[in-house]
Amino acid sequence: MSTSRSTPNARRLRWTPWLFAAPGLLLLTLFMAVPFGMAAVLSFTDQRLLTHAALPTEIVGWDNYLRLWEDDSFWAALGNNLRFVGVVVPLQTALALGLALLVNRKLRGSHLFRTVYFMPVATTMSVVAVIWSLMYSPDQGVINRLIGVLSFGSIGPQDWLRDPALVMPAVMLLSIWQGVGFQMLVFLAGLQAIPVDLYEAATLEGARPWQQFRWITLPLLRNTTIFVVVTTTIYAFQLFTQVQIIASSGAAAPVDSFRTLVMLMVHEGLRNGSIGYASALSVVFFGIVLAISMIQRLIIREEGGAA
Amino acid sequence: MKRPQIAPYLLHALLVLFFLFPLLFMGVSAFKGDEMQLLRDMGTLRAFLPVGELSLQNFRDVADRTRFDLAFWNSVGVVGLTVLLGLLVNSMLAYALARFRFPGRRWVLGAIVALIVIPFEAIAVPLLLLVNQLPWFSEGQWVQGWLDSYHVQVLPFVANAFSVYLFYQFFVALPKDLEEAAQMDGAGPWRIYWSIVLPLSKPVIATVAVLQFLARWGDLLWPVMVVRGDEHATLPLAMQTFFGQFPRQWGDVMAFALLATLPTLLVFLVFQRWFVRSVISSAIKG
Numbered sequence: 001m002s003t004s005r006s007t008p009n010a011r012r013l014r015w016t017p018w019l020f021a022a023p024g025l026l027l028l029t030l031f032m033a034v035p036f037g038m039a040a041v042l043s044f045t046d047q048r049l050l051t052h053a054a055l056p057t058e059i060v061g062w063d064n065y066l067r068l069w070e071d072d073s074f075w076a077a078l079g080n081n082l083r084f085v086g087v088v089v090p091l092q093t094a095l096a097l098g099l100a101l102l103v104n105r106k107l108r109g110s111h112l113f114r115t116v117y118f119m120p121v122a123t124t125m126s127v128v129a130v131i132w133s134l135m136y137s138p139d140q141g142v143i144n145r146l147i148g149v150l151s152f153g154s155i156g157p158q159d160w161l162r163d164p165a166l167v168m169p170a171v172m173l174l175s176i177w178q179g180v181g182f183q184m185l186v187f188l189a190g191l192q193a194i195p196v197d198l199y200e201a202a203t204l205e206g207a208r209p210w211q212q213f214r215w216i217t218l219p220l221l222r223n224t225t226i227f228v229v230v231t232t233t234i235y236a237f238q239l240f241t242q243v244q245i246i247a248s249s250g251a252a253a254p255v256d257s258f259r260t261l262v263m264l265m266v267h268e269g270l271r272n273g274s275i276g277y278a279s280a281l282s283v284v285f286f287g288i289v290l291a292i293s294m295i296q297r298l299i300i301r302e303e304g305g306a307a
Numbered sequence: 308m309k310r311p312q313i314a315p316y317l318l319h320a321l322l323v324l325f326f327l328f329p330l331l332f333m334g335v336s337a338f339k340g341d342e343m344q345l346l347r348d349m350g351t352l353r354a355f356l357p358v359g360e361l362s363l364q365n366f367r368d369v370a371d372r373t374r375f376d377l378a379f380w381n382s383v384g385v386v387g388l389t390v391l392l393g394l395l396v397n398s399m400l401a402y403a404l405a406r407f408r409f410p411g412r413r414w415v416l417g418a419i420v421a422l423i424v425i426p427f428e429a430i431a432v433p434l435l436l437l438v439n440q441l442p443w444f445s446e447g448q449w450v451q452g453w454l455d456s457y458h459v460q461v462l463p464f465v466a467n468a469f470s471v472y473l474f475y476q477f478f479v480a481l482p483k484d485l486e487e488a489a490q491m492d493g494a495g496p497w498r499i500y501w502s503i504v505l506p507l508s509k510p511v512i513a514t515v516a517v518l519q520f521l522a523r524w525g526d527l528l529w530p531v532m533v534v535r536g537d538e539h540a541t542l543p544l545a546m547q548t549f550f551g552q553f554p555r556q557w558g559d560v561m562a563f564a565l566l567a568t569l570p571t572l573l574v575f576l577v578f579q580r581w582f583v584r585s586v587i588s589s590a591i592k593g
Contacts, residue, residue, distance in 0.1 A: 023399065032422050107312060141350075185583055244531065270435070275435075
């Protein structure tokens with residue numbers, strides 16, 4: 001080995017990985033890591049969006065978090081997110097599993113059905129919210145008429161988007177409609193990973209379809225189900241587009257009846273210019289998402305240890 | 308095993324109605340130029356049928372009263388550029404991590420995996436403050452603040468930790484033979500990456516492109532925060548603006564909605580297999 005020749009080459013190679021990594025690392029640092037650190041720092045200040053020389057930013061300690069604790073709008077927003085999670089996560093997961101089971105059957109046209117169920121996912125959410133806003137029209141709207149017919153007229157027309165008790169259920173329904181196709185595909189992938197001979201053996205043993213579902217399908221879909229539940233939960237906390245469109249419709253219920261954490265963050269940070277307070281909200285929001293992810297990892301690790 | 312298969316088909320029929328009717332309703336309403344008829348039809352099945360007086364009036368209204376074409380091309384440009392730059396930047400970073408041993412490699416990899424868990428919503432507010440302070444070179448001089456521009460909607464989303472992770476996993480599993488052979492023949496690392504690794508990476512490129520496209524095309528949060536006016540508005544923001552205008556003509560709104568949806572629906576129907584694969588590989592997240 002002639003060191004005189006390999007040295008410049010080695011020096012060049014030492015820098016090569018960093019040249020490959022540089023653009024990505026730079027952008028990730030500037031637009032992810034730095035704002036993330038800023039959120040933590042700003043949440044302890046009274047930073048405004050438009051700074052004033054006469055009003056310098058000051059450190060206010062835990063004030064923003066204390067204000068959060070006493071802010072009815074914060075609790076209302078958290079409650080709206082939690083109600084959304086409580087209804088949408090179990091319903092959407094169950095529906096997605098049902099759709100996947102149905103589409104997975106060897107029927108003519110299964111591919112076509114799968115395409116149809118996935119179409120709402122490919123539809124932009126803001127458009128979805130607009131379509132459903134019209135369907136939720138008071139009096140003679142599509143939804144009101146449908147419910148009237150299904151209940152034989154015993155349930156009268158509702159003002160879905162203006163009634164504080166109904167606006168969240170209305171958001172939940174349109175969200176499930178839009179999102180369930182995605183989870184269906186995830187479950188379908190899980191189903192198709194289950195070896196067919198398991199079912200063949202079970203059939204030979206005389207196991208009925210429901211028994212096969214209970215003792216083969218469900219246990220082997222465990223990780224898929226955990227994934228679906230966790231992603232749907234995180235997605236539910238990120239809820240913004242639907243409620244933002246409904247808020248901009250100009251005919252919506254009192255804002256606290258459907259405002260979510262992210263929407264409150266936008267209102268505080270952008271409309272009120274209270275960056276410090278909105279940053280405290282961001283930190284709390286991140287804490288919630290982190291906790292959900294941690295729980296997922298814990299559950300999956302436990303499984304790994306047992307297996 | 309010959310059993311009547313009527314029950315599953317009935318179930319499918321009901322589900323198809325549920326998933327298709329809102330889209331059908333939008334499509335049909337867009338062609339109902341007479342607003343009174345549209346509203347009258349809503350209470351009956353006629354809401355889903357192309358009946359009565361049909362015209363292109365609503366589409367003419369959209370062309371006259373909104374800047375739909377501008378918003379559409381803004382969306383195409385912003386999302387297209389984000390996805391393309393993202394493919395390059397994220398695959399390069401992943402390639403460095405997968406193929407080179409360098410000090411700090413494990414640390415960088417760990418940091419990227421940790422970044423996956425941070426949702427954009429958690430950094431949106433400080434990011435707004437940050438981009439409001441950043442300089443940009445425009446028309447021969449430095450200006451402060453990125454608000455109301457295209458780059459503010461592109462640059463923060465180019466690098467994506469989850470995309471890096473997907474590329475990384477793919478590269479690690481990729482056999483090294485071809486690269487080693489090319490190295491023997493004297494090819495440098497850039498050439499190997501560009502002419503050998505990337506052409507072999509079509510599946511993961513498709514996956515990352517589809518996932519990024521879906522996430523960026525529908526985003527309303529960031530445009531609401533950084534874009535005022537029509538000039539740089541993408542489709543979701545333009546949809547919100549038009550929807551919030553009074554007096555509201557539902558026929559026009561539905562025509563706008565249909566125009567905004569058709570391109571993505573067509574892209575989906577054409578590239579369906581890629582979409583399905585992308586969703587499935589997104590399931591390895593976490």
